[in-house]
Amino acid sequence: MHPEWATYLRVLLAIHIGCGVVAFVCAPVALLTAKGGKTHRRWGKIYFWAMTGVAATALILSFMLPIFFLAMVAIFSFYAAFAAYRILFLKEMYEGGRPKTADWTAAVITVLSSFLLFLLGFLKPGLMAVGLIQVAGHTVSIVSIVFGLIGMRLGQASLANFIKPPTEKMFWWFGHMQGMIASYIAAMTAFSAVNLSHWFGAAWWVWLWPTIVGVPTITIWTTYYKNKFSPRAKVAAS
Numbered sequence: 483m484h485p486e487w488a489t490y491l492r493v494l495l496a497i498h499i500g501c502g503v504v505a506f507v508c509a510p511v512a513l514l515t516a517k518g519g520k521t522h523r524r525w526g527k528i529y530f531w532a533m534t535g536v537a538a539t540a541l542i543l544s545f546m547l548p549i550f551f552l553a554m555v556a557i558f559s560f561y562a563a564f565a566a567y568r569i570l571f572l573k574e575m576y577e578g579g580r581p582k583t584a585d586w587t588a589a590v591i592t593v594l595s596s597f598l599l600f601l602l603g604f605l606k607p608g609l610m611a612v613g614l615i616q617v618a619g620h621t622v623s624i625v626s627i628v629f630g631l632i633g634m635r636l637g638q639a640s641l642a643n644f645i646k647p648p649t650e651k652m653f654w655w656f657g658h659m660q661g662m663i664a665s666y667i668a669a670m671t672a673f674s675a676v677n678l679s680h681w682f683g684a685a686w687w688v689w690l691w692p693t694i695v696g697v698p699t700i701t702i703w704t705t706y707y708k709n710k711f712s713p714r715a716k717v718a719a720s
Contacts (some may be wrong), residue, residue, distance in 0.1 A: 501535030533563040554599040558633030559668030561592040566661025589640040596633025603627035613686035625689040667696035
């Protein structure tokens, strides 16, 4: 926060930080409690709306300041939580149900903004101003490139399910948990970037270590539950 900031910017930043703290605290409670239980649902909803506040204030601040990198990151990081929340209402896609217009719109916006984030990492790395490295004599923003790829993957995965209905009955379970964990990785990234950058500047690993740790965690978790839910595993258990 800069001394010359207007009062409304200070208020927005305070709300942004407050929502971020709530999300940061609520997510572990939702993740560690019994899935589908009252406690899980309650804290999960609080987490989702806190992330909504984080994204909304981040978007406003990004255009006011302006920091376009923040705007595009806010879109894809919020989409992870949005898609995870919405998929609970789209379980019927397994039996021919269709997504709503809002689902299509959010996924398309995420893919397009993430593609722009990816391109700017190559074409305008200085505009991104974080995670700058040299590749074959050219400066690129590795953070922008990686986040752009992640955002495109999130949106593309949703669009693939919208276009071709899922054949796996528990698709919503995996989509919900993957999205929630991915959004928490984004929250952890913001926390890391704000605090560690005081000592290490805009180093790429300050932004990417939560992703480096989190993506394998999601993969391991998904593999475990796919094996658990597979018909073969149920037969062996019986």
